[in-house]
Amino acid sequence: MTSMEKRLQKELQALTKDPPAGVIVNTESVSQNMSEWIVDLYGAPGSLYDGEKFQLSFKFSPRYPFDSPQVMFIGPNIPVHPHVYSNGHICLSILTDDWSPALSVTSVCLSIVSMLSSCQEKKRPPDNAIYVKTCSKNPKKTRWFYHDDTV
Amino acid sequence: MSAAASSSQGGAEGGTHPPGEEEQGESSAYYECNICLDTAKDPVVSMCGHLFCWPCLHQWLETRPNRQMCPVCKAGIGKDKVVPIYGRGCTKPQDPREKMPPRPHGQRPEPENAGGIFPGFGFGDGGFHMSFGIGAFPFGMFASTFNFNDGRPGPPPPASPQHAEEQFLSKFFIWVAVLFIFWLLIA
Ligand SMILES: [Zn+2]
Ligand SMILES: [Zn+2]
Numbered sequence: 001m002t003s004m005e006k007r008l009q010k011e012l013q014a015l016t017k018d019p020p021a022g023v024i025v026n027t028e029s030v031s032q033n034m035s036e037w038i039v040d041l042y043g044a045p046g047s048l049y050d051g052e053k054f055q056l057s058f059k060f061s062p063r064y065p066f067d068s069p070q071v072m073f074i075g076p077n078i079p080v081h082p083h084v085y086s087n088g089h090i091c092l093s094i095l096t097d098d099w100s101p102a103l104s105v106t107s108v109c110l111s112i113v114s115m116l117s118s119c120q121e122k123k124r125p126p127d128n129a130i131y132v133k134t135c136s137k138n139p140k141k142t143r144w145f146y147h148d149d150t151v
Numbered sequence: 152m153s154a155a156a157s158s159s160q161g162g163a164e165g166g167t168h169p170p171g172e173e174e175q176g177e178s179s180a181y182y183e184c185n186i187c188l189d190t191a192k193d194p195v196v197s198m199c200g201h202l203f204c205w206p207c208l209h210q211w212l213e214t215r216p217n218r219q220m221c222p223v224c225k226a227g228i229g230k231d232k233v234v235p236i237y238g239r240g241c242t243k244p245q246d247p248r249e250k251m252p253p254r255p256h257g258q259r260p261e262p263e264n265a266g267g268i269f270p271g272f273g274f275g276d277g278g279f280h281m282s283f284g285i286g287a288f289p290f291g292m293f294a295s296t297f298n299f300n301d302g303r304p305g306p307p308p309p310a311s312p313q314h315a316e317e318q319f320l321s322k323f324f325i326w327v328a329v330l331f332i333f334w335l336l337i338a
Contacts, residue, residue: 003187010188065186066214101186101211102201102222 004064005034011105012037023109035060038074039109047117054079056112057088058105068099070140071108080122083115087132089139090115091125093146185223186211193247195233199226205247208233 001009015025022042029038037058043049055075061067073079073088083091094103094111125131135142184191186207193205201223212219212229221228235246 006189007187066210100220100222100225101207 002062004060004062007065008034008060015106020106020110020113022113023106025105035062037105039105041109041113043079044113044117048119048122049079049116052077052079056109058108065101065103068095068103068140069105069108070138071095071112072139079116080124081116081119082121082123082125085125085128085131085135087135089131089135089142091144091146093144096140096144097146191236193250194236195247196236197221197226197228197233199224199228202236203233205233205235205250 012025012027012030015023016027019025022044024040024042026038026040029036037060039056039058041054041056043052043054054073054077057070057072057074059070061069071092072090073084078084078086078088085091090112092111092115094100094108131142182190182194182202184194184204184207185201186203189204191202191204194202195205195208196202199221201221203222208222208228209230211222219227219229230248233248235248
């Protein structure tokens, strides 16, 4: 087992045993391919996304956890949010520049839930149309500019 | 954005187990490396108190040599800012940092394209070959005209499709060159 698989195994164990509220890993997807996970995310109660269900796709390179995972929303329901593009790409600094190997699938999910929860108004990023037309399939290839605006 | 990012950092990680977790896991979690999540091997502790295997931390420091931060709390960290830990069972204490650091894995980073600005560029191989042909044109003419032999890498083996393509391109450009010189002469 490689160090990447070993770590993912530990994460999977912890996440299935003790999932945080609103985060459910699709173990069926993981059992087929350890390097690609699908995680169901539920909008937090009281937030604008209360009752909504989303799906996150995680793809891990062999260099995980030194290399950040590729994370994006997939499926029919992409949250309408100022930092989520309609193709599922997420503008979140821990997914690229601020990634740390001490982060995990769980902490990434919690960051995304909290990003959604702090949203005041459901709207797409202002550059959504042009970005979705011109971006690479892999959100990690985008050079994100993290504007520190309050959501 | 960044606020959302940092708020949960370290939260779900680092051995916070709920009650009900068996005691074994509870106690060993204190000695887990914050990177591989396994019991720390060749352990070192940072000034900020975070525990890592030296090989794990070393690999992270190599990954971002000019932004050396503690993976857990982002405090400054470095080879000379960590303390090795020697347990009692450690018969021949040797500073893990002095050991030959584990050889880094061979890296094959994916080619970074401009990402999102010109998605049309670099698509497929055609563009690359084409620009290569044009770029190499003056040298190609020089070499074929004067039979120069500089240290340039040799042509691909004959019979490969690239060879055929290059043959075609060089022939094509020689004709273009001939026509161009002819045009210069008569103009
Ligand atoms: Zn480790
Ligand atoms: Zn620290």
